Amino acid sequence: MPVVSDRVRERVISDFGPSAPRVLSTLERLPVDGSIDPERIHAAVVLAARGSLALFEDAADHARDDWRDLLDRASLDAPEWRDDILDAFGPE
Numbered sequence: 687m688p689v690v691s692d693r694v695r696e697r698v699i700s701d702f703g704p705s706a707p708r709v710l711s712t713l714e715r716l717p718v719d720g721s722i723d724p725e726r727i728h729a730a731v732v733l734a735a736r737g738s739l740a741l742f743e744d745a746a747d748h749a750r751d752d753w754r755d756l757l758d759r760a761s762l763d764a765p766e767w768r769d770d771i772l773d774a775f776g777p778e
Contacts, residue, residue, distance in 0.1 A: 687714050688724030693775040694732060701737040709742060716749050727753055729771050730760035 690698070690713050698713070699706045713731060718724040731749050734756065735742035748756045757763040762770055 687716070688718055688728075690714055690728050691725045691778065693778060694725060694728045697732055697775050701732065701735070702739070702742070705739055709739075712742075712746050716746060719753065722753065725771065726757065726762055726767060729775060730756050730762045733760040733762070733774060 690710055694713075695710060698709050702709045709732075713728045716727060716731070718727050727749055730753075731742065731745040734745035734748070745756060745759075748759065754763070757767070764770070
């Protein structure tokens with residue numbers, strides 16, 4: 687399973703505080719299709735969660751069931767998704 691990038695990890699720590707280890711563990715266990723950048727999926731889950739554990743669980747389930755729909759939900763479905771991640775999470 688893919689490791690969470692540093693910038694997504696920092697955002698998780700900021701958004702989820704003491705629950706961050708649990709959130710990171712869940713992200714690292716998400717199955718990621720080999721055709722997609724894992725950071726894109728991780729970022730989509732974090733963005734969709736908006737700092738809420740309940741929304742995080744829902745977004746993680748969504749990533750498992752239909753990651754394409756999750757990308758749409760998190761507004762990371764456009765061709766410029768890398769720029770959107772840069773805006774939301776900062777530089778690598």
